[in-house]
Amino acid sequence: MYTLGIDIGSTTSKCVLLKDGSEIIAKSLRIGGLGTKGPDSSVNDIWESEEVKKAGITKKDLDRAIVTGYGRRNYEGGDGEVSELTCHALGARFVFDGLRTVIDIGGQDAKIIRLSEDGRMTNFVMNDKCAAGTGRFLDVMANILTVDVDDFTKIAEQSTDASPISSTCTVFAESEVISQLANGAKMPDLIKGICSSVASRVAGLARRVGVQEVCCMSGGVAKNGAVRKALEEELKVNIAFDPLAQHFGAIGAALWAYNEHMRKSKSASK
Numbered sequence: 001m002y003t004l005g006i007d008i009g010s011t012t013s014k015c016v017l018l019k020d021g022s023e024i025i026a027k028s029l030r031i032g033g034l035g036t037k038g039p040d041s042s043v044n045d046i047w048e049s050e051e052v053k054k055a056g057i058t059k060k061d062l063d064r065a066i067v068t069g070y071g072r073r074n075y076e077g078g079d080g081e082v083s084e085l086t087c088h089a090l091g092a093r094f095v096f097d098g099l100r101t102v103i104d105i106g107g108q109d110a111k112i113i114r115l116s117e118d119g120r121m122t123n124f125v126m127n128d129k130c131a132a133g134t135g136r137f138l139d140v141m142a143n144i145l146t147v148d149v150d151d152f153t154k155i156a157e158q159s160t161d162a163s164p165i166s167s168t169c170t171v172f173a174e175s176e177v178i179s180q181l182a183n184g185a186k187m188p189d190l191i192k193g194i195c196s197s198v199a200s201r202v203a204g205l206a207r208r209v210g211v212q213e214v215c216c217m218s219g220g221v222a223k224n225g226a227v228r229k230a231l232e233e234e235l236k237v238n239i240a241f242d243p244l245a246q247h248f249g250a251i252g253a254a255l256w257a258y259n260e261h262m263r264k265s266k267s268a269s270k
């Protein structure tokens with residue numbers, strides 16, 4: 001049985017094709033969320049992928065597709081939609097056994113999801129009002145510094161003395177970074193300071209619901225090692241990372257599609 005998870009975010013569109021609810025056959029990621037070609041291109045990438053061609057799978061073999069993410073309600077290419085909170089929790093638990101906390105930082109918001117021992121969502125907290133503490137803050141700063149956000153981890157590692165960012169507002173922080181740069185602040189120190197600023201905003205949010213191990217990050221900012229490390233220091237917990245972190249929402253959607261399809265097939269055979 002094949003199910004597809006489509007995660008339409010604010011900045012990227014991700015897909016995962018799952019076999020029998022247990023094996024990832026292919027995944028894709030395109031820049032561009034709702035209102036761009038991102039979602040359709042990401043879905044097409046799955047069907048055009050080497051893995052899918054090699055396995056001899058075609059669109060006709062697809063049993064169910066579920067859409068999640070910020071743009072889920074306005075995308076018509078699926079059989080249904082499910083919330084990002086549910087999908088991130090499901091996808092992260094697919095990778096990490098005994099998971100109790102998910103820290104999801106995407107392009108436009110941040111969420112902390114608490115799970116019970118058996119994986120049910122028990123609480124969550126979310127920031128979708130302010131760019132500080134989200135990937136947007138990092139993207140804005142990367143733009144000012146003309147550095148690729150993908151390089152933040154390795155540049156921040158060279159820092160000897162992080163330059164703290166005191167402004168809590170992205171617009172003011174932008175001016176602060178520009179003046180620090182003009183005053184001769186070193187790039188690694190500035191980038192480490194920027195990443196620590198995001199971590200400290202998210203840690204403040206996380207403390208409202210509490211953080212328990214096993215704890216992991218999901219979303220694209222999970223790939224930023226400097227944010228992850230600063231969060232570990234702030235919250236005094238280990239934060240697990242998997243290279244699939246940006247795809248956890250899409251994995252969760254594909255798992256939801258699998259569970260739904262199984263339920264429907266069982267009730268049809270009764």
Ligand code: ADP
Pocket residue numbers: 008009010011012013033069070105106107108109134135136138139149150151152218219220221222223224246
């Ligand atoms: P959304 O689902 O809202 O579109 P994502 O979960 O895809 O967001 O995360 C996008 C964010 O991830 C970007 O704003 C960027 O800051 C960050 N990001 C993506 N890839 C990387 C990377 N390789 N290294 C560091 N940060 C990254």
